[in-house]
Each structure stands twice: as C-alpha cells, then as structure tokens.
Amino acid sequence: MARIMFIFGTRPEAIKLAPLILAMRDDIRFDVSVCFTGQHRDLACAALQLFGIVADHALDLMVEGQPLDILFGRLLAETGAAIDRIAPDQVIVQGDTASALAGALAAHYRQLPVAHVEAGLRSGSLDHPWPEEAHRRMIATVAGLHFAPTRRAVQALLDENVPAARVHLTGNTVIDALEQMRDRLRGDPSLGARGRDLVAGAGDRPIVLTTCHRRETLGEPLAGITMALRAIAARGAAHILMPVHPAPEVRRIITDRLADAPGIRLVEPLDYASLLHVLDSARLVLTDSGGLQEEAPAMGVPVLILRETTERTEAIDAGAAELVGRAPERIIAAAMRHLGQPGGKRAPLYPFGTAGAARRISELLAAARTRSPEPAYADLPA
Numbered sequence: 001m002a003r004i005m006f007i008f009g010t011r012p013e014a015i016k017l018a019p020l021i022l023a024m025r026d027d028i029r030f031d032v033s034v035c036f037t038g039q040h041r042d043l044a045c046a047a048l049q050l051f052g053i054v055a056d057h058a059l060d061l062m063v064e065g066q067p068l069d070i071l072f073g074r075l076l077a078e079t080g081a082a083i084d085r086i087a088p089d090q091v092i093v094q095g096d097t098a099s100a101l102a103g104a105l106a107a108h109y110r111q112l113p114v115a116h117v118e119a120g121l122r123s124g125s126l127d128h129p130w131p132e133e134a135h136r137r138m139i140a141t142v143a144g145l146h147f148a149p150t151r152r153a154v155q156a157l158l159d160e161n162v163p164a165a166r167v168h169l170t171g172n173t174v175i176d177a178l179e180q181m182r183d184r185l186r187g188d189p190s191l192g193a194r195g196r197d198l199v200a201g202a203g204d205r206p207i208v209l210t211t212c213h214r215r216e217t218l219g220e221p222l223a224g225i226t227m228a229l230r231a232i233a234a235r236g237a238a239h240i241l242m243p244v245h246p247a248p249e250v251r252r253i254i255t256d257r258l259a260d261a262p263g264i265r266l267v268e269p270l271d272y273a274s275l276l277h278v279l280d281s282a283r284l285v286l287t288d289s290g291g292l293q294e295e296a297p298a299m300g301v302p303v304l305i306l307r308e309t310t311e312r313t314e315a316i317d318a319g320a321a322e323l324v325g326r327a328p329e330r331i332i333a334a335a336m337r338h339l340g341q342p343g344g345k346r347a348p349l350y351p352f353g354t355a356g357a358a359r360r361i362s363e364l365l366a367a368a369r370t371r372s373p374e375p376a377y378a379d380l381p382a
C-alpha cells in the first residue's frame, strides 16, 4: 500500500482534489491522509464537508493581514512537520496556492516525490495571476509527476524541459467534482437550497453570476469592474448575483460600491452545490476565478473573463469564454451583447476534458509505484 499525503488549504483545491481523495480512499492500493492548512478555513471546510471528507491533520495558520512571506514561512514549517508525522511515500498538491507550493517544497526538502495536479497552466505573465503564476512554475520545478489537464498544459511543461515521461494528460478534476455534485443535486432537493432560493428571487430576469477576488484585481481594476456591474444592472438587463469573497479588502471595495445598487444582489460565498445550481440557471458569468472559467463551459454558460490574461485559452478557442479585461466600457459592451441574444441553454463544452480525470490520476499514481506509466487518452480535447 502506498502512503499518499494530500496537502492543500483553499476552497478551489478542496473542490478539485475531492474526487481524487474519494477515489483513492476507496482503493486498497493506497493509504490516504489529508493535511489541510486552513488557508481559506471556512470556505474550504464547507467544500470538504459537502464531499464527506474529514482532514486527518488540520493546521491553524491564518492570521488576518498576514503578509505572504510570513504566511509562506509558517506553511513551509508546518506542512514539513506534518510530513514528518505521516511519513508518506508520495505528496500530492494541486494548482497554484501558497499551501501547494509550501507542501511541495517541504516534501522536496525531505527528498519525497511530489505529484502536481493541474500542472502546466501558464499565463506567461508573473503579474497575472500574482503570485499564482510563480507558484505554479516553482511547483513544476520540484514535482516528479505532472498531471496536466489539457494538451496545451502538457506542451507548456515540455517547453520548460520537463521530461516527457513525467508529464501526463489527464483532464481537469474539477469536471469530476462538478458531475458528482450535479448528480447529487438532481437526486436531493435539500442540496443547494440557498442557490435554489437565489434563483427563484431573480424572477424572469436573466441571471448574471459574478465573482472577483484575485489579488491583482484589487484597487483600481476592481473599482472599474464595479462601475461596469452598476451600469449593466441599471439598464434592467439582468439580475446580477455576486457571492462576495471573504478577503477583507475585496469585501470592503465591493460592499462600499455595490451594496445599494439596484439589480445587484451581494451574497455570502455559496456552498458548492448552491453555486452550481445558480451557475446552471445563469445566462452569463463575469469572473476572474479560474474554476468558474472551467465549470461554466461544461454547464453551457458563456464566460467573460475579467482579467488581462488567462492561462485557460482553451475555453476562448472553444468559443465558451471571452477575455474582456477590467475596463468598464469593454465589460459593459460584451455583457450587453450577450444579454441581447436570445436566452436558452447552450450546448456544454469540455475544453478541460470530460469527467474521469481523478480515475486517470489514481491509475497513474498506482502505476508509478512500479514503472514509468505512459498511457494515452484519446478522449481528451486536442
């Protein structure tokens, strides 16, 4: 049995790792432990609970206003201590957070193998997303197994001279999470109750789901985005639903500028089931979130990306997303163009792969114990 240790701390990591943790927990080839750093304590705990996952090791590292370097130092020391307690054969991290980088580096300092889920995403700019682009590149440097969601992500790693035998095309586990939760939503009317209420409250106006929380969006860009949202709502063209991220600076700007805006409903972060219910009912998504850029195409909902660059150009090429930036005029024009089109559901698109990534990754991890695995997955998008 291979001793596998997951290290993570935020909501998107919890959602994207849940299908893999569940698949590996049910597999006798693995002995799985979960180390949760508490980077987004409440949001991530709620997501884990929804998937029925309990962390074996919960660290308590968050202090409000803590600078990134202090946070990182504590994450590195504490994830290292947790690795020493568990003595895993393999550490798994996901994506681009400070928790993922600290866990990967702590494992590397102990000469333990690191596997990186959602490897190879690159925007090409260290400033967008900041500091996540640097985190991803540094994790790639110490990882021994790279699970890339798309062919483009595979290519990005090969271009950085990562040995081809260590890079595997798997699809994105977020699609597993979404499909599993969608199945449960269909069968259990009590799930996603908050989302059902919010959708009912929108009446017959088209719903625009919007979220904004990236560090590089704060300040002037976020002020521009709020102006655009006010203008769209003022035209009576939509009911804008905005779950507000708990980061204090995000919350302050958004509530100061939008709390009294007619047609805009600011709400607390939604549980994942409610979020998916709202997304399924939405006409349009406006966001700087990475996960929503991946989920919305699979639900047939177009996305306007409120960023200057994206590492998810696959969604743009598929016609599922548009990069609009943060300038109010561009956001308003693009949103009004979409809202002016006839309603009705679009066909789902899967630029980040169909469900099955978690199963592929667990098979690759099992195979990696004995040999260098080299499977090909013809069902993934070119």
Ligand SMILES: CC(=O)N[C@@H]1[C@@H](OP(=O)(O)OP(=O)(O)OC[C@H]2O[C@@H](n3ccc(=O)[nH]c3=O)[C@H](O)[C@@H]2O)O[C@H](CO)[C@@H](O)[C@@H]1O
Pocket (backbone or CB within 6 Å): 010, 011, 012, 013, 015, 016, 094, 095, 096, 097, 100, 118, 121, 129, 132, 211, 213, 243, 268, 269, 270, 271, 272, 273, 275, 288, 289, 290, 291, 292, 295
């Ligand atoms: C630069 C970048 O793109 N980095 C990403 C970043 O994450 P992000 O930008 O996707 O983060 P968020 O937007 O916070 O989370 C999104 C998830 O949360 C759900 N959600 C949202 C609002 C709500 O009210 N209720 C919810 O349930 C939503 O459906 C979605 O699944 O880190 C990840 C981890 O390493 C990386 O994978 C990933 O590249």
